[in-house]
Amino acid sequence: xxxxxxxxxxxLAQIDVDFSKCTVxxxxxxxxxxxxxLVFQLVTLKDEKFKETAITxxxxxxxxxxxxxxxxxxxxxxxECPEDAITLTSRRG
Amino acid sequence: xxDFCVQYGEGTVWHQNxxxxxxRMYSDRRKKADRPAGPPPEVASxxxxxxxxxxxxxxxxxxxxxxxxxxxxxxxxxxxxxxxLDEAKEMVDxxxxxALMGCVCRRVVRGKVEKRHEFTCMxxxxxxxxxxxxxxxxxxGVEFVTPKEAKKWLDKWNKAGYVQTLMIFDAxxxxxxxNCDYPTCLAIRYRMDYRLxxxxxxxxxxxxxxxxxxxxxxxxxxxxxxxxxxxEIFEEKAYVDAMKCFGCGVCQTxxxxxxxxxxxxxxxxxxxxxx
Numbered sequence: 541x542x543x544x545x546x547x548x549x550x551x552l553a554q555i556d557v558d559f560s561k562c563t564v565x566x567x568x569x570x571x572x573x574x575x576x577x578l579v580f581q582l583v584t585l586k587d588e589k590f591k592e593t594a595i596t597x598x599x600x601x602x603x604x605x606x607x608x609x610x611x612x613x614x615x616x617x618x619x620e621c622p623e624d625a626i627t628l629t630s631r632r633g
Numbered sequence: 634x635x636d637f638c639v640q641y642g643e644g645t646v647w648h649q650n651x652x653x654x655x656x657r658m659y660s661d662r663r664k665k666a667d668r669p670a671g672p673p674p675e676v677a678s679x680x681x682x683x684x685x686x687x688x689x690x691x692x693x694x695x696x697x698x699x700x701x702x703x704x705x706x707x708x709x710x711x712x713x714x715x716x717x718l719d720e721a722k723e724m725v726d727x728x729x730x731x732a733l734m735g736c737v738c739r740r741v742v743r744g745k746v747e748k749r750h751e752f753t754c755m756x757x758x759x760x761x762x763x764x765x766x767x768x769x770x771x772x773x774g775v776e777f778v779t780p781k782e783a784k785k786w787l788d789k790w791n792k793a794g795y796v797q798t799l800m801i802f803d804a805x806x807x808x809x810x811x812n813c814d815y816p817t818c819l820a821i822r823y824r825m826d827y828r829l830x831x832x833x834x835x836x837x838x839x840x841x842x843x844x845x846x847x848x849x850x851x852x853x854x855x856x857x858x859x860x861x862x863x864x865e866i867f868e869e870k871a872y873v874d875a876m877k878c879f880g881c882g883v884c885q886t887x888x889x890x891x892x893x894x895x896x897x898x899x900x901x902x903x904x905x906x907x908x
Contacts, residue, residue, distance in 0.1 A: 572743050581742060608690045
């Protein structure tokens with residue numbers, strides 16, 4: 541962390557993931573693998589006792605841009621997403 | 634002595650106290666009346682995480698308050714601490730059973746589901762017999778190993794550059810040894826990027842470079858996951874900032890000239906409060 545850590549700035553990047561297009565992120569996981577800043581994180585929505593969730597189970601997992609403040613708006617996620625589910629915009633307009 | 638030693642050490646280093654391996658993972662055995670009010674700690678933690686990310690992204694001025702609350706909760710529930718390779722090897726002699734598994738952080742961060750030969754996480758204690766209750770957490774199953782085999786795995790991970798860390802599941806219960814790096818270990822990342830200090834507490838040692846022995850060969854460069862070890866360009870030697878050092882010893886094990894020593898923090902008075 542930089543010495544100026546207390547001077548935090550809000551995220552400039554707006555990242556929207558369309559979950560109707562991205563339904564089985566663990567079969568693709570391009571955004572997780574390619575993001576240079578590791579902005580995305582996988583979240584498990586379906587978690588049953590004694591039962592492993594199949595990665596092909598639609599809607600069981602989603603990717604969320606949790607660390608959006610680290611995004612440089614390089615655009616690689618939107619570019620590489622095979623479902624065109626990721627939209628990147630700058631909040632500066 | 635770190636806070637954990639003061640609270641749970643009973644006169645020894647806390648992770649050398651066998652009592653701290655003897656409870657079940659995350660089972661709250663207190664009577665209902667004795668449990669704190671409000672949601673269970675796992676749920677409270679998730680809510681605070683969500684609030685912290687939202688605040689960091691959009692309203693940074695709210696971060697310090699949420700951070701303070703989360704740091705306190707994590708210290709009591711699911712924090713970690715850096716240990717040296719030797720300390721980790723002592724731990725596998727104390728805890729039983731020992732089980733290997735895939736790293737859950739790398740699964741959520743890089744989508745990596747580790748196969749058996751590439752496991753990077755080690756669970757300790759009787760909780761491991763119940764891993765199938767939480768199959769999403771232990772996706773891909775677990776593999777039970779002997780202490781001797783466990784030490785070989787620790788050597789392998791250390792050689793590769795992973796930092797050995799202990800993981801707490803409801804303090805003071807130690808439930809595993811993680812093998813971490815920045816940025817794919819969430820605990821290290823939360824400490825470095827969000828300054829959630831209790832997620833990964835520094836260990837009991839600091840690295841010290843012997844400037845007469847170090848010849849600047851560079852084997853240790855790049856192994857530090859905490860930004861504490863860099864190359865001092867002018868002297869062409871390794872430089873360690875003791876105030877940033879977490880004491881993992883991953884730089885030391887790469888040195889073939891014995892030019893890096895691990896110093897017990899208690900012998901350097903000003904390091905006593907640096908965790």
